[in-house]
Amino acid sequence: MTQxxxxxGIETSCDETAAAVVTRRGDGSGVINSDIVYSQFDxxxxxxxxxxxxxxxxxxxxxxxxxxxxxxxxxxxxxxxxAIAATSGPGLIGGLMVGLMSGKALAMVTGKPxxxxxxxxxxxxxxxxxxxxxxxxxxxxxxxxxxxxILVKGVGSYERWGTTIDxxxxxxxxxxxxxxxxxxxxxxxxxxxxxxxxxxxxxxxMPLRGQKNCDFSFSGLKTAIRQTAIAEQPLSDQTVSxxxxxxxxxxxxxxxxxxxRGLERFNALEDLPMNPSFVVAGGVAANKKIRxxxxxxxxxxxxxxxxxxxxxxxxxASMIAWAGAERMxxxxxxxxxxxxxxxxxxxDENAVTKIGSGRRGAKA
Numbered sequence: 398m399t400q401x402x403x404x405x406g407i408e409t410s411c412d413e414t415a416a417a418v419v420t421r422r423g424d425g426s427g428v429i430n431s432d433i434v435y436s437q438f439d440x441x442x443x444x445x446x447x448x449x450x451x452x453x454x455x456x457x458x459x460x461x462x463x464x465x466x467x468x469x470x471x472x473x474x475x476x477x478x479x480a481i482a483a484t485s486g487p488g489l490i491g492g493l494m495v496g497l498m499s500g501k502a503l504a505m506v507t508g509k510p511x512x513x514x515x516x517x518x519x520x521x522x523x524x525x526x527x528x529x530x531x532x533x534x535x536x537x538x539x540x541x542x543x544x545x546x547i548l549v550k551g552v553g554s555y556e557r558w559g560t561t562i563d564x565x566x567x568x569x570x571x572x573x574x575x576x577x578x579x580x581x582x583x584x585x586x587x588x589x590x591x592x593x594x595x596x597x598x599x600x601x602x603m604p605l606r607g608q609k610n611c612d613f614s615f616s617g618l619k620t621a622i623r624q625t626a627i628a629e630q631p632l633s634d635q636t637v638s639x640x641x642x643x644x645x646x647x648x649x650x651x652x653x654x655x656x657x658r659g660l661e662r663f664n665a666l667e668d669l670p671m672n673p674s675f676v677v678a679g680g681v682a683a684n685k686k687i688r689x690x691x692x693x694x695x696x697x698x699x700x701x702x703x704x705x706x707x708x709x710x711x712x713x714a715s716m717i718a719w720a721g722a723e724r725m726x727x728x729x730x731x732x733x734x735x736x737x738x739x740x741x742x743x744x745d746e747n748a749v750t751k752i753g754s755g756r757r758g759a760k761a
Contacts, residue, residue: 400726404419404420407464407714408483408516409460409496410493410516411452412437412455413711414435415435417432417717421722425525429526430473431470432714435455440452442581481511482720485739486515486738487741487742490738493740511732511734514721519719520536520710521538522552534676536675539678543561545559545561545744558659561612562605562613564619570587571584573644582680584681584684590638593638596639601647618648656694664700675701678705682707
């Protein structure tokens with residue numbers, strides 16, 4: 398058995414400010430001692446999306462208080478903490494700087510190691526915190542910023558099998574909602590409107606249908622929604638509901654076709670655990686029709702379906718603390734104080750870039 402490890406986690410990559418304390422027990426299981434999240438929903442709602450400068454300012458204003466509360470709720474002090482873990486990317490650079498600099502300051506003051514965590518790795522390892530999964534497993538990450546199919550081989554070892562070549566699915570939900578005059582965030586608003594709609598009224602495209610890879614594309618679907626909405630002007634409430642229902646149907650059909658290829662590939666791997674699993678993470682995973690699809694696919698391919706609780710699928714600091722604990726348990730050293738935040742940070746550094754690159758690195 399390895400040592401018991403207690404880590405303070407900090408998450409500031411986008412529009413949630415979060416702090417948490419997580420313990421990794423000697424047998425490899427984990428427990429969340431505290432998990433505090435401040436949502437900036439009210440800050441950004443009027444703009445229909447996240448404003449980076451406002452997000453960074455809110456992180457500055459709230460983070461110290463959240464860290465204090467996380468320690469208090471966990472009934473511990475910084476002296477009881479074994480390491481500090483802070484999100485270092487990918488994300489909005491202003492927010493990343495706030496969280497990482499705070500983590501550095503705490504590490505320097507306490508003399509504890511600092512782990513600069515890839516936000517995507519936090520999502521990838523959450524299923525080990527909640528369900529104790531054995532490697533390898535396959536994960537679908539669907540959020541406002543990411544749509545990726547990833548083989549999780551071990552801590553720090555990932556293969557990206559598929560990614561969006563344009564828009565993330567969560568972004569597509571948000572833009573569809575804005576186009577149709579629905580509230581922000583778009584995912585819940587589109588899902589609610591779709592409940593009253595006719596999913597067969599509008600025939601919408603299935604991007605990349607028939608292609609022999611596991612990549613995704615949603616910009617064409619977004620364009621089709623816009624063109625249909627323009628043609629149907631003025632939009633009645635029923636037409637909006639029908640568009641949302643048709644949009645959800647197209648998304649589900651697209652995911653089914655794209656994911657089936659990945660699940661077949663996963664089942665063909667050697668050395669799978671006795672009960673291989675498929676994991677979903679990210680805020681879009683809360684959509685009921687998408688959950689029903691994934692449950693059905695896992696039953697078809699005889700895989701366990703793991704969906705962490707919703708509050709651990711969206712941005713949180715528990716997953717960041719856990720990723721740090723996993724690294725520490727392997728004997729990996731902390732990161733140096735000169736480690737810099739990365740607005741772009743692919744989980745699989747060897748994956749071919751699909752949607753562009755720049756001085757800051759690959760986008761996906």
